[in-house]
Amino acid sequence: MEKELRLMKGNEAVAEAAIRAGADGYFGYPITPQSEILEYLMEASPWKTTGMVVLQAESEIAAINMVYGGAACGKKVLTTSSSPGISLKQEGITYIAGAELPCLIVNVVRGGPGLGTIQPAQSDYFQAVKGGGHGDYHLIVLAPASVQEMADFVGLGFDLAFKYRNPAMILSDGAIGQMMEKVWLSPQQERSKSVPAWATTGKPSTRKRNIITSLDLDPNAQEVFNQKLIAKYNEIKEKEVRYxxxxxxxxxxxxxxxxxxxxxxxxxxxxxxxxxxxxxxxxxxxxxxxxxxxxxxxxxxxxxxxxxxxxxxxxxxxxxxxxxxxxxxxxxxxxxxxxxxxxxxxxxxxxxxxxx
Amino acid sequence: MAEATGIKDILKPENLVYNKTKIMTDNVLSYCPGCGHGTAHRILAEIIGEEGLQSQTIGVSPVGCSVLLYNYLDIDWQEAAHGRAPAVATAIKRLLPDKFVFTYQGDGDLAAIGTAETIHSCNRGENILIIFINNGIYGMTGGQMAPTTISGMKTSTSPYGRDVKLMGNPLKITDIVATLPGTYYVTRQSVHTPANVRKTKKAMRKAVQYQKLNKGTCFIEIVSNCPSGWKMTPVLSNKWMEENMFPFYPLGDIKVPEEKSAQ
Missing domain, CATH: 3.40.50.920 (Rossmann fold)
Known part of the structure; x- marks a missing residue:
């Protein structure tokens, strides 16, 4: 299968790339300047073709928790939003990081603080790279500089997220989300049928029950987990730097x-x-x-x-x-x-x- | 020796009338003596076992007293953030539509911080079972006022009793979700007597069947006690519940499937 050349907005490229990457589910809530992603997916109706689930949630909070639920089933799931909506998602993001779940989050950044403006900005850098929610954790953060990279980083983001069992974020902005450029789209990938060993899909008699949680009431065990996360982040720092x-x-x-x-x-x-x-x-x-x-x-x-x-x-x-x-x-x-x-x-x- | 032989004589399979269900693990429950959670867990475990659903079930546990529920039932679990269990369950069910998916939530989780997730999951008619334990108090954090705390009830944040003019009214969220088109079966039960345990179990079995038939959201409220939070003995707490909680939260079906009521 050959790549396909299209003229698209950055936001549309994310949506199309998600379908083509074989994503299992998208959960989102409208917010400018990224609403085209949900609009594009609803029009494309991938549940009729690839079987990908698309759902408009009642809030960004619900959307990120749907991502938690889907990711914990071992599925390839994503959500997208813009700055104020990403702030709302932070609780869910830290739970996802704490439960070591792979997923993709796209932030099409607009100016802030507060309701701010709907125009492009890069003022969510700290939030994206230093953690964002509570606790010691990091996202893998990719910064596209073109519509092509908006598309390419969907697949890359999923790959890295699953490789490290860690949420990945595409930190874009309103300019890249809204501008149109030519983009080479990858051929349609089939949705994965393999189920990760840790996924909650119903406990067969052949394995112990899988529990997805970020809770550990024993501080000694929690510290061991924190050290495990740091070791993972160090490996990511060693192997995944791109510039x-x-x-x-x-x-x-x-x-x-x-x-x-x-x-x-x-x-x-x-x-x-x-x-x-x-x-x-x-x-x-x-x-x-x-x-x-x-x-x-x-x-x-x-x-x-x-x-x-x-x-x-x-x-x-x-x-x-x-x-x-x-x-x-x-x-x-x-x-x-x-x-x-x-x-x-x-x-x-x-x-x-x-x-x- | 004669006594030991006597016990051996009695401990025979044909004399066994009560046993640990297969689905319950050996972990010691974290609940206070006399709390209804353990009974509700057991009913759920019995249903999952009897219906042969162990390999088909994904449970979503809440934040609250039952936060460690995933330690007690031998099934796959996801631990949700406070109030978000219905959103989590929504995605699980949509991505794995053939599985049995349920949430188990307390009143603070379901009817305060998670109100939006509760209402919208029910309104979309997500094909899940929501089990709602209503004991009118925040048990885990030490007995604070809950959205379902009844008028006049004393808690650590309503030490003189809930003053509804000052603190707002108790929320009958089960009656609200029953009005939504997405809910198929809505009922309010209790687990404080053997008869009520049987009724609750029957309700859960119905919910399992309805989920298999993709009927929409099933919602089972269990009005329960909190001896520690209410500062009563288990026996007294159940009596207090009957006299004070049940008049405001009357037991029984609130919404039953139409084909059934038409019969």
Whole structure:
């Protein structure tokens, strides 16, 4: 089967990719700017073709708990939302992490705090990569910078989630969710018939009962579990770091940017290079695990790093931890739902950093 | 020696009138003496065993006194977040439509924090069984006022008795879900006498049959006691329940299948 070329919104690409990845279930609740995902799925009606269940829940809270229930049956399930809705899901997400269940959560980020704006932002970085809900846990966080990656990371997210029995998140934003680009779609994958050994599907006489829970009243046992999670996260940090470099070889200045900001910075690199400024871009593709080792290596070569993000400066903290004082790190970005433009990124570099 | 021989003579299969059901595990129950949870668990275990459903059942346990329910019945379990069991069960049943799926929830879980999940699962007619233990109190956290605490009832957060003007009214959520088109069978029972145990078991068996026939949501409320939370002896708590809880939460079927009532 060959790949198929389509012109799609990022949100539509997530929906179509979920069907094609052989997802078993989608549970969601409408919220701008990602409602197209649920709309697309209802129109596509995959329960008639692949057998995929699609349900509009009564709330984001119900939706994430449906994901918990489905994931605990060993099924490939996902939910999608945007910032205020993702905040509501945090309780369910920490239970999913605590029960070590695989699932996919997509956050098409909008500006905040509170009800905020419906325009794109990157101000949910802390929430996505540092935990988000209560307790010591991490999600595997993927940051798409194109409609193509919106589609590709659905399959990748499921693969990583099942490999590590850990929830995975696609941290997108309203720009990538809403913009249209060409996208190569993978052929339809069959829904998996295999049942993981830990899944609750009814206890046959041949095995002990399976219990999905995040509760352990014995603090000693709970600490052993916490240590098990840390060991898993360390393995993820060792094996799953993904990033992309642009013109880093001779760079004196380095932009660090993900998602929409990375797309902006690709243009900024071009503009600055045309003016003789040696600048490069490191684009983290995984935000957890973070490409810290690579940034630390690059800190030996560049003069300054600039964390470009549509937030008050969140990812900059991970850049600072990565370079560990080797080079100065600055932040530049717009907030409130405003997308940074390539010219102002270059202007900031020239006036505040090179000239400053 | 003669005495020991006597016991041996009595301990014969033909003399056995009561036994641990196969589905109950050997774990020691965490409940206070005289609590109705253990009886409700046993009825559920008997039904699952007698109907041959062990390999077909996925249970969803709540947050509350029965949070450790998954330790007591030898079936596959999912432990849900507080109030979310019906949402969890919704997905299980939709993804595994041939399995027997039930939730077991207390009043705080089902009728306070989980009200939305309860109402909407019932309204969608999710093909699951919801078992609702109503003892009018938050037992696990130490006896605070519940959504179902009756007027005047003393709890640790209504120490002078529930003042409905100040604290709101007790919620008859079972009567509410009975009005929804998605519910098929709604009943209110108790487990404090052998006769009531038999009625509750009959209700559970019906719910199992209805789920097999994809009839929609079955909802069984069990009005139960909480000797520790109510600060009464088990015997006195059952008497208090009969005199005070049953007038407000009367036992019996609230919604029965139409074909049955037409007969």
């Amino acid at each position: 992309e470099e642009l013109r880093c070889d001779d760079a004196e200045y380095l932009f660090v940017a993900y998602g929409t900001s990375a797309r902006v910075c690709m243009k900024s690199v071009q503009l600055a290079r045309a003016q003789g400024i040696k600048v490069g871009l490191l684009r983290p593709i995984t935000l957890y695990p973070y490409p810290s080792k690579r940034l630390n290596q690059l800190a030996d070569r560049v003069k300054v790093m600039i964390s470009v993000e549509m937030s008050a400066g969140q990812m900059i903290e991970d850049v600072l931890l990565s370079v560990n004082g080797k080079v100065p790190v600055h932040h530049f970005g717009r907030m409130g739902g405003i997308v940074t433009n390539p010219e102002e990124v270059v202007e900031n570099l020239k006036s505040k950093i090179i000239g400053g």
